[in-house]
Amino acid sequence: MTSDTTQTERVATQTEPVATQTEALRELIDQARVVLWDFDGPICRLFAGHAADKVADDLVEWLEGRGLHGLLTDEERRSLDPHIVLRAVDRRHPGSDLVDELEERLTQEELRATSTAMPTPYADPLIRTWKAVGRRLAIATNNSPSVVRAYLESRGLTTCFAPHIYGRTPQLSHLKPDPHCLNRALNAMGSAPAAALMIGDTPSDLLAAKAAGVPFLGYARNEHKEKLLRDAGATMIIASLEPILNVLRTQP
Structure with missing residues (x-):
């Protein structure tokens, strides 16, 4: 150095x-x-008043509710970062309706977060x-x-x-x-x-x-x-x- x-x-x-x-x-x-x-x-x-880790958890739960538990690795599931979750799904299903819907859910969460x-x-x-x-x-x-x-x-x-x-x-x-x-x-x-x-x-x-x-x-x-x-x-x-x-x- x-x-x-x-x-x-x-x-x-x-x-x-x-x-x-x-x-x-x-x-x-x-x-x-x-x-x-x-x-x-x-x-x-x-996400000061609308925690990002809760948003990430909600995205993971939404995927699991659709029977897609195995779509994410344990590390991705624990990341507490909604962008990591979104990118992970896109890598496995690029350009899919699933990705579009997940991205829209994240956008709505971000919009809600702007008020706080x-x-x-x-x-x-x-x-x-x-x-x-x-x-x-x-x-x-x-x-x-x-x-x-x-x-x-x-x-x-x-x-x-x-x-x-x-x-x-x-x-x-x-x-x-x-x-x-x-x-x-x-x-x-x-x-x-x-x-x-x-x-x-x-x-x-x-x-x-x-x-x-x-x-x-x-x-x-x-x-x-x-x-x-x-x-x-x-x-x-x-x-x-x-x-x-x-x-x-x-x-x-």
């Missing part, structure tokens, strides 16, 4: 001097003409400020685009992103970590990957950004998420969006 790598990996820890973290963030922010956001995590906690979604601290003012200083924003997510639009409308943020909302499509093999939604955003906005920045909170966000050639900034609201990102290879991680907002507000 090089000394430069070591310094980068330490830059976003809470024990690192604030000036060093700010300098690294400023460099990352200055080069980004386009900012790609994951939705659930960096913008809001979609919790905005990520500093996300709203950061989005508005980044837009105000002339950066272009897009969302690249595994959630349904209709869910994203419903949430953004409720927060008065739609104009900050529209029309650049790229979410789940019928081609479920394109879910992250596949870079499909990032590439769609880059192509539509005419941006080179190196001139963009992806903000995400999961290893699949990081892997998608790497595949698309887009610099990545990890957001980890707790130590568990930080560990997952670091184990996946993330080197720039922040525990709050506030430092980004502070950098933008102090730009000349």
